[in-house]
Amino acid sequence: MSISTNSELPPGTMISGRTRGQQYMIQRVLGTGTNGTVYLVSALANGNLYALKMGAYNRTLQAEIKLLFSLHKHWKETGKNQVNRYLYDADDYEEDGLIIPFYVMKYVKGQTLSNFLRSKGSEHIGKAGLGVLEILRDLHEADWVFGDLKAEHVIITDEGQVELIDYGGASQAGRSLHQFTEWYDRKFWKAGSRTGDYAYDLFAFAVMCIKLFNEPGLQKVIVTQLPQIRSSADLVTLVDQTPRLKRYAPWLKRALRGEFDSTGEAYHAWKAVSGSGVLNRYGDNGDPVTRRLKNALIWSIIILGITLLIALFFTK
Numbered sequence: 001m002s003i004s005t006n007s008e009l010p011p012g013t014m015i016s017g018r019t020r021g022q023q024y025m026i027q028r029v030l031g032t033g034t035n036g037t038v039y040l041v042s043a044l045a046n047g048n049l050y051a052l053k054m055g056a057y058n059r060t061l062q063a064e065i066k067l068l069f070s071l072h073k074h075w076k077e078t079g080k081n082q083v084n085r086y087l088y089d090a091d092d093y094e095e096d097g098l099i100i101p102f103y104v105m106k107y108v109k110g111q112t113l114s115n116f117l118r119s120k121g122s123e124h125i126g127k128a129g130l131g132v133l134e135i136l137r138d139l140h141e142a143d144w145v146f147g148d149l150k151a152e153h154v155i156i157t158d159e160g161q162v163e164l165i166d167y168g169g170a171s172q173a174g175r176s177l178h179q180f181t182e183w184y185d186r187k188f189w190k191a192g193s194r195t196g197d198y199a200y201d202l203f204a205f206a207v208m209c210i211k212l213f214n215e216p217g218l219q220k221v222i223v224t225q226l227p228q229i230r231s232s233a234d235l236v237t238l239v240d241q242t243p244r245l246k247r248y249a250p251w252l253k254r255a256l257r258g259e260f261d262s263t264g265e266a267y268h269a270w271k272a273v274s275g276s277g278v279l280n281r282y283g284d285n286g287d288p289v290t291r292r293l294k295n296a297l298i299w300s301i302i303i304l305g306i307t308l309l310i311a312l313f314f315t316k
Ligand SMILES: Nc1ncnc2c1ncn2[C@@H]1O[C@H](COP(=O)(O)OP(=O)(O)OP(=O)(O)O)[C@@H](O)[C@H]1O
Pocket: 030, 031, 032, 033, 034, 035, 036, 037, 038, 051, 053, 105, 106, 107, 108, 109, 148, 152, 165, 166, 168
């Protein structure tokens, strides 16, 4: 029997996979989405932290697991470095005679893109955006589409790395997208179909930028514009009305009009316009080793200065 589980499991609950035998201890709830609840868990096998998603409805979570398996298989076959990026385990466990499916993925610790920009400054959209486009480029080159791109699914980790979460909306190129968010959806803006292609994600990326910097404007268009005449031209107008997007306006318009030939091209165009590299692995402050060396150098100079002053004082 398979089921739906609606109540959250308390910290300390042990989850034992029936088929693969892995065991996880629940630490806390990370969040709840349409298809289930995501828990922070520690794996008994290695003590590492993971995010474990448990299905609210068996069928939808199974579809998500199937999709992730296929993406995982693809990464493994192509030797892409994302192989460990996401899926760690998938299984089900039994509780009170009920079979509950789950899958375990990389725990992405950090802040959402909106919070990151709020705390670091809006100009960081250049580097963060490039990080997102780099992931999209890899996915698209592998013939996959992310599908449900939005700022909430972009996490900037504590180390300054860009990660996407919720691959549940991913789909092979050419297939119909099954999970999307209205505002970001190309079809909602009558700018194309819901069949997955690279341009679908680039369109969503552009809407994400508009929403990040002009959410009231976007909301106004959605509320006041009649659905029959709503179009991507409304989004183009919004780009022009958003001063903080000025630098990116030509790029965003191309993405909204589906004018990029590939995500590789879009990536290079963004890189040129933002004048930035990807957020490096250790954020803006450089890697920890460089940071420590810099600090050591500064302290050495200070100590040397103080020593010289003392020496000067006593030689007088
Ligand atoms: N790999 C992860 N690492 C850390 N936190 C995660 C991870 N995956 C999901 N979360 C957290 O759990 C929440 C729920 O995720 P989930 O993917 O189920 O749904 P969602 O993306 O929020 O919503 P929906 O699926 O309805 O669009 C997320 O908002 C996020 O805060």
